[in-house]
Amino acid sequence: MINFVGAGPGAKDLITVRGLELLRTADIIIYAGSLVNPELLQEAAVGCRIYNSAYMTLDEVVKVMIDGERSGYKVVRLHTGDPSLYGAIREQMDRLEEAGIGYQVCPGVSSFCAAAAALQAEYTLPAVSQSVIITRMEGRTPVPEKEKLHLLAGHGCTMVIFLSVGMVEKVRQELLDGAYSEETPCAIVYKASWKEEQIVRGKLKELPQMALNHGIRKTALIVVGECLGDDYELSKLYDASFTTEFRKGTKV
Template sequence: MVNFVGAGPGAEDLITVRGQELLRAADIIIYAGSLVNPKLLEEANADCRIYNSAYMTLDEVMKVMIDADRLGRRVVRLHTGDPSLYGAIREQMDRLKEAGIPYQICPGVSSFCAAAAALQAEYTLPAVSQSVIITRMEGRTPVPELEQLHLLAGHGCTMVIFLSVGMAKKVQQELLRGAYSGDTPCAIVYKASWKEEQIVRGMLKDLPQMAFTHGIRKTALIVVGECLGEDYELSKLYDASFTTEFRKGTKV
């Protein structure tokens, strides 16, 4: 069995209980060394063999997994955040399926959740934004034509942009082609939940300067949208006049 485990956004105590138990039981751990907090590896048992996938190709990763499984070893593939977001797990799962090796996924806390916590923000505010777009800027890796950033920006909802802070000027230009203005609130969250966490708040018109001034070139999220502003409506769910399955609303 191969277990894909979400390591969480960075802080070692934000891995799930299940993920921690799988780490402790593993005979082999292959971890994303450029992003996963190395303190998590302290959970491994003394006999566990640990591989850093930052120095490995897909073929090399798969050989370790397949060889280990054939020897009856328990394998953990430790990915940053939640494996379903930019985790490149589909190609690994397809190879395992071809080899007849069972696998399962243990979800993790994504950095976009940790960023909201750091910002003390609610992405989905009544009358402001009821949708969150998680995406990235096109760089060396292309994005589908219909997912160009300026097209997604046309919705004007909350956006959390991964893997793009090093292209902050291009991100700004694309967002301004959409529904956002230069005065739209935005933030850069560097290494959300890590000890080195840094938050930079401002307006979209200042985004490139925000990144430059603070020397942030990678390992950060860009959050943009009016959810970071001051105006919103109260939730209907807790409105005294709102009837739900559990209580009857009162007339005002």
């Protein structure tokens, strides 16, 4: 059994309890060295073989997993954040299935959650936004035609943009071509939850300068939307006049 494990957004103590146990009992760990906090590797057992996939191809990664499993070893594939987001795990799982090897996935805390925590923000404020779009700017990796950033930006909801801070000029223009204005609040969160975490807030018109002034070129999320503003409505859930399954509302 191969275990894909979400390492969390960065801070060593934001891996799940299950993920940590799998890490501690692994015989082989293949970790995404470009993004996973190396402090997590201190949890590996003595004698555990550790591979950095940043220097490996897909074929090399899969070979280590297959060879390890067939030798009776416990193998952990350690991905940053939650493996389901930009983790390139489908291609690995398909290869394992072709080889007749079982696998399971241990979810992790995504960096978009850590960014909200750092910003002390609620992405889904009543009467402001009830949807969150997680996406990226098209770069060397293309995006489907219907997912071009300006089209998604047409919804005007909260957006969390991965892997795009190196293209902030293009990001700003695509967002302005959607439903956002130059005055829309935005933020850049660099290395959310890491010791090096930086938070830069501003308005959309300032986005490129925000990145430039703080020397942020990678490993950051862009958050945009009125959820970063000050206007919203109180939720119905805790409204004294609102009846729920657990509480009867009072008449005003």
